[in-house]
Amino acid sequence: MKRPTTTAAAAPPAPRAAAAPAAPKGGPVAASRESAAAPRPRADAVRNRERILAAAREAFVEFGSAAPLDEVARRAGIGNATLYRHFPDRDTLVHHVVLFTTERVAASARAALAEEPDAFAALCRFTHSAADERIGALCPMLADGFDRDHPELLAARTALAEAVETLLAAGREAGLVRADIGAGDLMIALSQLSRPLPGTACFDTDRFAHRHLQLFLDGLRAPARSELPGSAATLEDLTWKTT
């Protein structure tokens, strides 16, 4: 859960070796001039990059997106200079953490949908694994200066939205999920319940988070046991927010 060793999480800031064969042998010197600025990054640099993203994700969930960067570096077990070398400023780091997390959560939604035959079981599996993936790290996206409309993010967010909506729709159609809730309701409550209580790195969040998520999920089952105040929260309700 804490080790993001799985996929090639995001577009690396150091342009990857994608264009490797682009440089013809004939002119290695000329190749180094412009397009072929892709000297495959060192193994330890890649490892550190992933450690930083994982550490930042935890720290952002705990302290918000204003978490001290030196603290992030400390948790990642690296020097602060290394952090700044990989991500020149805070905005860049936040951007990549959000992207990283969005993609991982979306992947877990698709996996749940594909692998669980029961629609409600799929919803449960997604919910618990999104908590483990620290979906709360997406909250900085709602903050003021964040570039919500960056193409990379837009794509990732759309994919996530689609997966979650599908998951919920399946549950509703199977008559297993009450009809008066929206994907926004799930995402908000999920973020809230999986966050550590403020000022308390101390007692382990996870022990309680999964209990309370399960209780919440029990409340989502059909038939509904009560009437809800207000109206269902859609995912648009989350991204819009007019400051």
Added chain:
Amino acid sequence: MKRPTTTAAAAPPAPRAAAAPAAPKGGPVAASRESAAAPRPRADAVRNRERILAAAREAFVEFGSAAPLDEVARRAGIGNATLYRHFPDRDTLVHHVVLFTTERVAASARAALAEEPDAFAALCRFTHSAADERIGALCPMLADGFDRDHPELLAARTALAEAVETLLAAGREAGLVRADIGAGDLMIALSQLSRPLPGTACFDTDRFAHRHLQLFLDGLRAPARSELPGSAATLEDLTWKTT
């Protein structure tokens, strides 16, 4: 919080009129020397004191107990000097906010218990009104330097604990609340769901909070719809926490 000035956090900054008749008319000058320092506070001072407590409660829920004090003053609609005059340092303010909130939440628990015939309805009423009372403002109590054992707080906390336990026990005995949850589970989830999402003073928390609380409450009903991981959280689990 950072400064261990904790010692005197107790003394009420504005000695109330408790000792009002202590000053005999015969010697008003002599009276001002020591014991009778209880000149009934002015009406506007009392009003400001309450505004500060209310504003601080909101700010602490939103930013944690490290919220900028100038921000608290701004929300209270007063100058910062007035804030410091009422509460000489942050610890004192936090102390009084926690006390204030604890007492109000406990009162609402007792009211729910006394006035609602149905045990589950009482639990619902308490839950929603605790959210309105910003129970999340009690979280600073879990922070590092906080003097949890101050007599005033201890009494208030005990009263709150007793009321909540009674509320839950009534629900359990009536067979309306599942048996595998503790008061700690309720209080934690309640705090979490009623908190604003970080970095977002923007979209109104309350609109969603009550929906999600209601969903959570639906999950608390008997019969239980699932088996919970871990074990029930007691209220001791909340106050202990060994840093």
Added chain:
DNA sequence: ACCGAAACGGGGAGACGGTCCCCGCTTGGC
């Protein structure tokens, strides 16, 4: 095994933001 270059870590200057005090003005209360 060796070498060059890429990557790393620690320490510190600068800047930002929060705390808290000082002093002239306003307002409540007798």
Added chain:
DNA sequence: GCCAAGCGGGGACCGTCTCCCCGTTTCGGT
């Protein structure tokens, strides 16, 4: 109508975070 308690704004101090500099280590190719 008096006067003292209470108020508000502005600013100096100070702790903290950011970000850069430079000597050292480690990777990866030959």
